[in-house]
Amino acid sequence: MLDPLKKYWRGRLKEGKKTLEGNKFDVFIADDRKVVHDIVLKEIIPSLKPKTVSWGGAVTFTDIMLYEVLKGSREMKVLDTFNKKLSDSEKLELRRQALLTDLFITGSNALTDTGKLVNLDMIGNRVAAITFGPRNVIIIVGRNKIVADVDEAIQRLADAQKTFEADPK
Numbered sequence: 199m200l201d202p203l204k205k206y207w208r209g210r211l212k213e214g215k216k217t218l219e220g221n222k223f224d225v226f227i228a229d230d231r232k233v234v235h236d237i238v239l240k241e242i243i244p245s246l247k248p249k250t251v252s253w254g255g256a257v258t259f260t261d262i263m264l265y266e267v268l269k270g271s272r273e274m275k276v277l278d279t280f281n282k283k284l285s286d287s288e289k290l291e292l293r294r295q296a297l298l299t300d301l302f303i304t305g306s307n308a309l310t311d312t313g314k315l316v317n318l319d320m321i322g323n324r325v326a327a328i329t330f331g332p333r334n335v336i337i338i339v340g341r342n343k344i345v346a347d348v349d350e351a352i353q354r355l356a357d358a359q360k361t362f363e364a365d366p367k
Contacts, residue, residue, distance in 0.1 A: 207341055214344060217313035231262040238264060238336060243301070246334050252277035252296030254324030256305030258338045264303065274301075279323075293323040297331035304328065307358070308351035309339050316351035 215225040226241070228234040251274045253259055260266075260280075269278050277299060279292045296302060304324045308316040315337065319325040328335055345351045 210344065211341065214309065214311070214313070217311070218309075221313045223313075231258075234258075234338060235262045235264060235267075238262075238303070238338075239267065242336060246301060248274055248300035248334065250275045250277065250299040251301045251303070252279060252292070252299045252332075253302065254279075254296075254304035254327055255320075256303070256324075256338060258305050258340055259303055262338070268303075290321075293321065296323065297327055300333045301336065302327040302332035302334070303336045303338070306337050306339050306343060308343050308345050308354050310345055310347050310351055312347070314348060314351075315339075316345075316348060316355070318355050 211227050215227055218225045226234075226237045228237055251268060251271065253265070253268075265280060268274075269276055269280075277292045277296045279289055279296060281289070281292075284292070304327060306315045306317055306328075310316065315328065317325050317328065328337065343354075345354055
């Protein structure tokens with residue numbers, strides 16, 4: 199028997215998938231980070247066959263080791279906007295070029311039950327890429343980002359900002 203918490207999340211994720219598909223998104227549900235990693239690398243990227251790839255700031259992107267794998271890709275031209283060896287102006291130029299890639303990978307700050315992505319972006323490259331530019335965009339959203347509505351999404355952003363200000367690292 200499925201425990202109540204797993205049952206709750208399975209139902210909530212199925213509803214979210216249905217809503218996003220109604221908004222013309224292709225949606226994959228993964229049980230853990232390893233599954234997300236495998237779906238992106240073994241299913242999505244091979245089906246898209248991108249020649250160029252880049253990414254926007256997303257903790258999940260680095261946590262699931264996509265950054266480590268993709269930055270060394272020999273199959274695609276990689277625009278590594280996280281490269282610490284680059285100057286700020288070089289990073290900014292790469293972020294501009296990333297808007298024209300075949301594939302852009304990012305996260306989202308929140309996803310509402312009605313299928314709205316809610317984002318606050320320090321530079322603007324991530325939001326710009328989500329809304330227009332790259333041929334394909336992968337948005338990785340953990341269940342921790344799912345909220346009831348835009349008001350709750352904004353509260354989530356405010357809480358995250360407070361956490362960041364307390365410990366900016």
